[in-house]
Amino acid sequence: MPLSNIAIVPNLQKPKVRYGLSFVLGALMLFAYAPFEQGWLAALLLASWLLLLVRCQTPKQAALTGFIFGLGWFGTGISWVFVSVDRFGGLPLPATLAIMLALFAYLALYPALAGWLWLKLRKKTNRYALFTFPFIWLVTEFLRGWVMTGFPWLNLGYTQTATQFGALAPHIGETGISFVVLLAAISFAYVALTKRLEWFAVPVLLYAVAMLSPQLNPMEFVGTSSRVALIQGNIQQELKWDSEQQEPNFLTYKNLSEPLYEDFDLIIWPESAITFIEPLAQSTLGQFAQRLNATEAVVLSGIIDYNPDTKQFFNTIAVFGDQQTPYEWQNPNRYRKNKLLPIGEFVPFESILRPLAPLFNLPMSSFSRGEPTQQNLTANGREIAANICYEVVYSHYIKDQVTAGTDILLTVSNDSWFGNSHGPHQHLEIARMRAMEFGRPMLRSTNNGITAIIDHQGYIMQRIAQFEVAVATANVPHVTGTTWYTRYGSTPTWCMAIILLGVSLLRRNRAQA
Template sequence: MTELNGRTFNRFTIKQPVYALLFSFLTGTSLVFAFAPFSLWPITFIAVIFWLSQLTDKSPKQAFKLGLSFGFGYFAAGISWVHVSIEQFGGMPLIASIFLMLLLCSYLALYPALAAWLCAKLTKNKSANLYFLPFAWLVSEYLRSVMLTGFPWLSLGYSQIDSPLSALAPIIGEVGISFTIILMCVVTVQLINRCHKTVNLIIIAITVVITSSSPLLNVVDKTGETKSVALVQGNIKQELRWDKEAETNIINGYIEASKPLYSNNDLVIWPEAAIPRIEPLAQNYLTELNIQAGSVQSSLITGLINYDPDTRKFFNRLVVLGKKNQDNFDGSYYYGNNNHYNKHHLLPIGEFVPFADLLRPIAPFFNLPMSSFSRGDYVQPNLVANGINLAPLICFEIAFPQQLAANIRPHTDMILTVSNDAWFGASHGPDQHLEIARMRALEFGKPMLRATNNGLTAVIDHQGKIIADIPQFSKAVLQTTVELVNGETHYSAWGRYLDKLLMLLFLMYLVREKFIK
């Protein structure tokens, strides 16, 4: 931006509104390459900077349109995999599944549009309006994570899991990294426009110093203790998951794959709903597995569905079989024991249907198998398996760091997440899911076990690095050794409140500007 006779203008702004909207859409679309499986993290900065070059000095209405166009491209390319589950497994025609996917993308695009609108609406000094954007972005992303149960997928910070900015994750988390990305892009645009040069250079210098010195603030250390683990990837086709005729073969397949694992591993993990039978009706299998694992001083954690006959509620559950504590096996599992976890954050449509009486008659998509679950408690005890304390999450829950923070304890040894990503076929959805899991491990400084039905099964260390994994669409077993750690990251202790603090300070500033002369 340069000044001429008291006027300011951006030399890089596209004058024709239609072309500016198209340009914003394309920059948003390019963001898909910043995330897994492509993981070209510099694209995040390039795309956002080019988008911001069109946002400078726009009216609130113009800014909203540019944000909407950017957001639609961002999500249409990034979560295009949603239509796979709708079309292939929801019984909807291809055109209907694409329509529903685009409808979801249009909804999600409202949040970048809101950030852009707030940025333009709240400013008084047009030459400085972009400096509001990092704070407005925090507000919009917070809303995206809570509205309609929340869908915080593809938040910008995840794209930096392998970039230098990842060093900030144990301090300010993924949300803080997203804030930093927007701030750095704003500063870059302002420097290009020759605006507030000194302030921008100071901001860059501070960010570089904090990022480069972040490893020195590490408070998580290895204990020297290790645990041997085995994760079983059954690779069951989605159309067979709840097929009554395939049920016995599925369960027996997991049993046979696991028999040689117990004697060599402290812990064996099966994925989400690996046993396709409700818990009360699976007692013969569970009793057998409990004895198999416990008799050789090992443990098994498996996903299954529980039905509570008293409340008539279904739960997506994890249960521990075999040895619970480090003492000798005491026959620990029994139906109704409290060493289990019930999924809290349910996936809309997939696990519960809002307005069910209205929507279920419309299409098969709203009658997917196991789409009537009840929520478990927000805070639940860690699972204890062979003396190992695990903070569990099922599938979609890994995208919600606040829920994980509420369930990690000082004694937590590992994070456990199980999933069934067969819903998303050969798309980039499972890769993005694994990327999110890596960020959680880095934020909280805990090793993570991730068991999935058909990939990507992986073990992640406390620095967010993949120790070992299994290729997608393969029936295999992952066996490895996990190093335990102690200590609490700054993010876990206080950093997860930083975004709330920044939003509060932003609100206080706006109140001061509005009411205090």
Template sequence: MLLPLRAIAHQPWLKLVLAYLAGASTTLAFAPYGLWPIYLVSMAFALSQSQPLSPKLTFYYWLSFGFGCFSVGISWVHVSMDTFGGLPLAASIGLMALLALYLALYPALAGYLLAKLTPQSHYLRNLLLFPALWMLTEWSRGWVLTGFPWLWAGYSQTSGPLSPLASVIGALGLSYLVALLAGALALLFSAHKTSLAKRGAPLFIIVLVACSASYMTKVLSPITPTGKQVNVTLVQGNIAQSMKWQPEALWPTMLKYMDLSRPEFANTDIFIWPEAAIPAPEDMVSDFLDNANQVANFNNSAIITGIISRQQQQFYNSLIVLGNHQAPMQSSPDYQANGINEFRKHHLLPIGEFVPFESLLRPLAPFFNLPMSSFARGDYQQPNLNALGHQVAPAICYEIAFPEQLRANVTNDTELLLTVSNDAWFGRSNGPLQHMEIAQMRAIELGRPLVRGTNNGVTAVVNVDGEITASLPQFETGVLHASIPLMTGTTLFSRWGQWPILLFSWGVLGYVMIRRWTVR
């Protein structure tokens, strides 16, 4: 998207370059860097620099900022297209850039509406309208065209001082707070004619209230230990992505997971094998599954494994439970290959797990013919998996980025959150580390410990404060054993979800629009 010549005359390219650099710097606020203040400073800088501009120029300014955020922050997307999709490097980078440009439209829309609806009061603009618009556009990015809620501003606080508030307002609510703080910071350094003390007062008050609320949220948390624990072993097979779907690698892969698990049966309640650890349809490996089921039963253990399940002519990216003979619930008997005690992935990854406009796109390039890219979709809400009587709420890979979906599957009986993944698609990039950070936020929001089992990292255990308490090195074969304390209680986010902050932001936008129309 090119800046019109008339706009160039009034808006130097340098300003757009600085906007891009400010956006690009926000990558440092996320994993693996975790320098969360950078997001606040970069956003405040962009907000202060864009305020004198017309709505059209403001759109281009925030488009440049957003393009910086995503072209650097999700640059890892091109790895799967280049390495495994059969596309030339230039083409994979080009497609990644197009995705980044699309995602940049959301902050650009926020900036445009901010300029279009600008109230006369700088305080109303920075402290009320801007955070509402930013949060609403991030929310929109999380569901339009199936959604891509990566790099929400709130995730910069996963290890920051405001993270406990996620148990009340969620990651999206933290995005609102980050934008609010950035608006107050921009106000402090603005040039309008009020005293420094008056401009700085909102920032001081917001910081004081936010930090106090964060501290009190942690102190008064309804999440308390039950006094019980579950012994979990996560197995990281480190199977090369180039070999994963080769027929000759099937039995060596399955035997590797069983061999790695066998020494841990004596002290393990639940084994976790990652997404598609068994890379074949369930009915094709029934002998192996029956044997693994008997081994798990003999050792009073359960194995939760990723597998491809099939119903009639439809395939699902699934999790099944082997063993489980001690489960007290009649609805979850010993393993049966009939869909009982099974979770089927609902939120599929575009291109990777389903191809939109399949008949048109598949003939174009090998990229659209990745292995297992024609999955059917499971239900949005499914029963928890039952492993030895423990209720486990799962999310497969990309699903962990959708807080409302996981929230819909957590019940009062849920004891453990589980996410499995295969991030080998993205090599040694930041993608798997950002994915891990997103999973940490789900543990805070829902007040339950989380385990994450992967093929080659990051395999980890997360407590209810979102802290990684144990993990395996990436790109190594390994086994991680942990005794996880179980929790009880319900967070406010579990009850309300994103709706309070969404309704408040829509209300703010409606108020400003009505006020603007009536002033005219």
């Protein structure tokens, strides 16, 4: 019997009922992510949405069901973008709301595509159609993370960062955890569709595997550690790029750091903490580096680099005070951001868009890209794989930066754009997932929160609340070993999804024989 003929709730035959419920289910996905962290909701909400999807009769209905689910999902999940657009965009409220709706609608196209593709394929699989859905979903999620530089925020796997399924991260990564959530959701859906309780065995088995998975984690402590201090200066975004504030901004971080020089190996300042243009402040920066050379500390700080020959700006992390590679402008011991944020760091079609509104002409929105693969930073003998702000969401990109010799992961950010919203909490959740995937401690330094020191298992050792001027310190143990995810990435997950797709098609063909 086809899935579409199985009655669950008669009213689900009415498209308007399905669309309304789809929006509600998508909106409730917000609570599966930080700061709410109710990860158990994800599979249940997806299962409920799949039950709506199987009632669709045409690809158009399925696409619309997916689109409206996406509107609810992204409309609540990334509503924090409104803070920056409204506060710094310089647009009237109706225009701001129109931009937000356009963003939500664009992102909702991907679950719409998943729904459309699934219904087109359903005829070939019949009762086993839902097992084709993980492959379809992974394809559309890949596209969302790639098209126009991508926006892989709110992937399903992040809902499980604080749950037992998060223990699977070193083995299959966030993409693999998304696959696990989908399997659990499909199993719950089949319980409702078939009234057969044995489908509950699938999520139980998955949970058991997650419980046992830490036993297979190859990470081991090596007996050494780094004394680290992360500085949160809480500089107001409105003042950050004021030329008269360059010296006060620098002194804020310098004064917070000086008492730490003798006691800490690594002192981390956030993204663009130094608002001087680097080549124009060599005297000040040179004196700062010399002062550090007389101590045991090394400072890693975000700074804006500029190449006067090529007229290029780079969002950069520079290292000050390392004895092996003394600081100088454009020395190789630095990291340049590669994954730039559209509008915030570069403006597509800028000749057309920049004159339209202040939103398209923000300070420091003309950066050039660094190299796609860069060597680790070296600081006091530690190898550090760095990334800046939004880049932490690109797991495959960070995988290319991590080597067998990497001791620590570092991400610096400036979440001042998003105020007191759930955006910074989601950002921290993503950073925790990266630490778990690669089995290395993660240092997350931000201008106004949430600054955190995260161990190699994703647990937060120390954190600073938002909008505080403070310092987070910890003795971070070093570990050795290479996680399965570091070795193989998402390849095993894609193989499992393809196998499920093939089995679904095979069962259909056998049924016809």
